[in-house]
Amino acid sequence: MNMRFSYALVTVCLLWPVLTWSAQEESTIEKTIRDAVMAAATFSETRDRQAVLRLYSQDYVGIQDGRTETRDSIESWLTDYAAELDRGSTLRFVGAVSGLNVRMTSAAAAWSTYDYIFQAIRKGELEAQDSGQCTALLRKEGSAWLIVHEHCSKPRDRMGM
Helix, strand or coil, rough: HHHHHHHHHHHHHHHHHHHHHHHHHHHHHHHHHHHHHHHHHHHHHHHHHHHHHCCCEEEEEEEEEEEEEEEHHHHHHEEEEEEEECCCCCCCCEEEEEEEEEEECCCCCEEEEEEEEEEEEECCCEEEEEEEEEEEEEECCCCCCEEEEEEEECCHHHHHC
């Protein structure tokens, strides 16, 4: 009995740093996802393209409601949006993430699922709203977790199918 207890205690002591490291990495991954949503939502105030782009890998490819998205297309959207803002547009975005779950597959790869909601607001009025679910794949590059792929879509109305 004492031998089993000793073995269990040694195992826990050896695994504790790994479990702590994993929890810290998961927290950093969650922050990457939340930061991506926040950087896009606050772009109208910051005009900081790099706050958004730094969270995506150079080889990023995503799917947004059936449409392919790349890092270049994100940069193009930011450029177009900045030009619209420069012309006096009052279009603003609000974004939120909920139900965020992270799973690490290795020390340098992870995936996450979450629900999102984005609202487009113009002149203080809600102009449009989009909500759905996403799955993101992330890769650790240096000390940063970057989004490599993201698939987001709106659930179909089951009654309308």
